[in-house]
Amino acid sequence: MSESRFEPVISAEACKGCLICVNVCGKKGGGVLEESDERTPMGGVLPTVDGECIGCRWCERVCPDFAISIEEAEAC
Numbered sequence: 001m002s003e004s005r006f007e008p009v010i011s012a013e014a015c016k017g018c019l020i021c022v023n024v025c026g027k028k029g030g031g032v033l034e035e036s037d038e039r040t041p042m043g044g045v046l047p048t049v050d051g052e053c054i055g056c057r058w059c060e061r062v063c064p065d066f067a068i069s070i071e072e073a074e075a076c
């Protein structure tokens, strides 16, 4: 049986670096979003992914700028 895999995709152009997504992922999601060393064009902290996203989509729901989306693909 194949499983779905979820990949968080973050738009560096749209993200302001507020880290709301990192917070909600840690509290209600899989805890896979983290602060990176990169800065957004607006001077915030760009999130990064470390670990396996569970596809709960809380980050999508809370991002004020629609800067993060979860892509789904069938894994072999």
Ligand code: SF4
Binding pocket: 010, 014, 015, 016, 017, 018, 019, 020, 021, 022, 045, 047, 062, 063, 064, 065, 066, 067, 068
């Ligand atoms: S909630 Fe949205 S704008 Fe804020 S850091 Fe996450 S992706 Fe960027």
Ligand code: SF4
Binding pocket: 006, 008, 024, 025, 028, 029, 030, 031, 032, 033, 052, 053, 054, 055, 056, 057, 058, 059, 060, 070
């Ligand atoms: S979908 Fe859930 S587990 Fe995946 S990055 Fe977003 S909040 Fe975290």
